[in-house]
Amino acid sequence: MPSKISEKATHAFALVSLVYSVLLGLSLGTKKGWRLFTYHPLLLTVATSIFVIAAMYKKIGGLQYTRLHGNLSFLGLCLVLGGVSAIYYNKEWNAHSSHFESNHALLGGSVLSIMCILLLNGLIAIHPDWGKLKTNKTIRLAHKMTGRFILVSMCFAIWQGAKKVAPGFYETDVAVGVPAAFWAFLLFWA
Numbered sequence: 029m030p031s032k033i034s035e036k037a038t039h040a041f042a043l044v045s046l047v048y049s050v051l052l053g054l055s056l057g058t059k060k061g062w063r064l065f066t067y068h069p070l071l072l073t074v075a076t077s078i079f080v081i082a083a084m085y086k087k088i089g090g091l092q093y094t095r096l097h098g099n100l101s102f103l104g105l106c107l108v109l110g111g112v113s114a115i116y117y118n119k120e121w122n123a124h125s126s127h128f129e130s131n132h133a134l135l136g137g138s139v140l141s142i143m144c145i146l147l148l149n150g151l152i153a154i155h156p157d158w159g160k161l162k163t164n165k166t167i168r169l170a171h172k173m174t175g176r177f178i179l180v181s182m183c184f185a186i187w188q189g190a191k192k193v194a195p196g197f198y199e200t201d202v203a204v205g206v207p208a209a210f211w212a213f214l215l216f217w218a
């Protein structure tokens with residue numbers, strides 16, 4: 029289904045979304061000043077925003093925007109890997125407890141694994157230039173639904189993570205919930 033919002037509105041959405049995610053990531057990551065941990069929320073909020081932007085561009089359709097969708101998704105995955113590495117090494121170098129123990133860590137790790145599979149699926153199976161299964165409707169639908177599942181899970185992971193460093197209602201529930209609801213609305217409706 030073609031996008032219900034125009035190309036111009038998508039560019040504007042992309043800009044606002046990106047700026048907001050940088051500010052949110054910085055505010056969550058610098059509660060105790062700039063440190064290695066800062067890169068975890070910063071890169072992950074920006075990556076989530078980039079994935080949503082990639083999905084919105086895909087909705088416009090056409091070869092040009094499908095390629096942009098793939099490139100932005102690849103960039104998003106690199107940021108996720110950077111953000112997860114930051115928290116991993118932050119724990120290693122600061123002699124913190126062992127890895128992947130909390131619900132947040134388990135959700136984050138699982139989402140990261142699914143993300144890698146989804147990117148490979150896009151790159152190998154349904155890439156518009158060389159994907160052998162690019163016209164297969166079932167695989168395309170599975171890609172779309174898995175992508176949406178990842179985005180909802182990432183918003184939940186941001187909220188979970190934010191609660192750890194900023195438990196207040198406005199600084200977490202509102203600051204994360206409002207953009208997440210807006211992103212979900214655009215993703216499922218537009």
Ligand code: HEM
Pocket residue numbers: 056057068069072073076112115116119126127128129130131132133134135136137139140181182183185186187188189190191192193
């Ligand atoms: C999509 C977003 C996110 C994902 C996929 C994610 C993923 C992860 C993963 C995999 C770990 C465990 C690393 C390890 O055990 O070595 C972790 C830990 C952590 N994350 Fe996130 N994270 C996200 C967002 C956030 C945000 C926005 C914050 C806010 C400050 C945050 C705060 C934390 C904290 C404090 C830990 C260490 C405690 C723990 O292991 O639960 N995370 N995250």
